[in-house]
Amino acid sequence: MLPTDGLLQLTPEGLYCKAAGAWIADHARPGCGEYWATAASEGILRQRLGAGINLIPVDYGALHRIDDARVSFHSAGHVLGSAQIRLESAGESWLVSGDYKRDSDPSCAPFEPVTADVFITEATFGLPIYRWRPGAEVAREIVQWWQGAPERASILFCYAFGKAQRILAELAAQGVGDTILLHGAVETLMPPYREAGVALPSTLPLSALERSAELAGRLVIAPPSAHRSTWMKRFKEPQTAFVSGWMAVRGARRRRGYERGFVLSDHADWNGLLASVRGSAARQVYVTHGSSDVLARYLCDVEGIIAEPLSGGFAAQRSDSGAMTDEDGSDAI
DSSP: OOOTTSSSEEETTEEEETTTTEEEESBOOSSOSOEEEEGGGHHHHHHHHOTTOOEEEEOTTOEEEETTEEEEEEEOSSSTTOEEEEEEETTEEEEEOOSOOOSOOTTSOOOOOOOOSEEEEEOTTOSTTOOOOOHHHHHHHHHHHHHTOTTSOEEEEOOTTTHHHHHHHHHHHTTOOSOEEEOHHHHTTHHHHHHTTOOOOOEEEGGGSOTTOOOTTOEEEEOGGGTTSGGGGGSSSOEEEEESGGGGSTTHHHHHTOSEEEOOOSSOOHHHHHHHHHHHTOSEEEEESSSHHHHHHHHHHTSOOOEEEOOSGGGGGBOTTOEEEETTTOOOO
């Protein structure tokens, strides 16, 4: 549990910083009065939460005074605009990671190591079995799978925000010149990435094609929700695959009903989590999401770091872009 006199407190609404008069959210949500978030995430946030939100865009690394706290945003390497948030007040510093990864990703800024007295880290993949291979290797496997079945449409399922754009950026880096078809849920999130200058292949919404269009040999990217929907009726015997860190678990692909699984995650693997905790130089670590008990126990028993699971409302406030919120209930730091 967080100390009662700590810089951050767990409340029913999430992690609250009294010194800043704001909540920290790990995934931005609607209905907040004011949002502080990275400038790189502005397009995504306005697309998802509404163009009229009261958004204060900030740059990575810039130091801001919010009431009695000094606040800075640092790249989390998770998705476009994602941020770790560092807070200082009364001689104490805290770092909240949000979702993050340390692997190379051509679709967003790389992870920035940050130090603090107290570190709150995610542990979505906080087990030793999760160790990622480079994205470029996975992209080459995807190309081989797709181009190895020219007689069938190839449908690649992945999360519409972050994962889909990372895959596209990885494919562009592989020199893929074909136009890739997108489900509408993916297509709507493409403009902010293109406006940010991310190198992406040519794409086209599937809905732009005639219903009778030949789809054999085409690569289509869609969210998992489309897998068992009526949307699939458009395809005749397609090959299917799912891209996720969960594909590292034996049997996960079969249980989800996909022909193929590719292991690629936008979260830190086991080694990445350990490297981030060590690099933070924190005297106290709190672990949230996923295998928090396992990681906290390992940090204590093996690494000699004081650590414990964080329980409570923070998980309910998960945010795609690392944001902070004011006391009106706005998601914004």
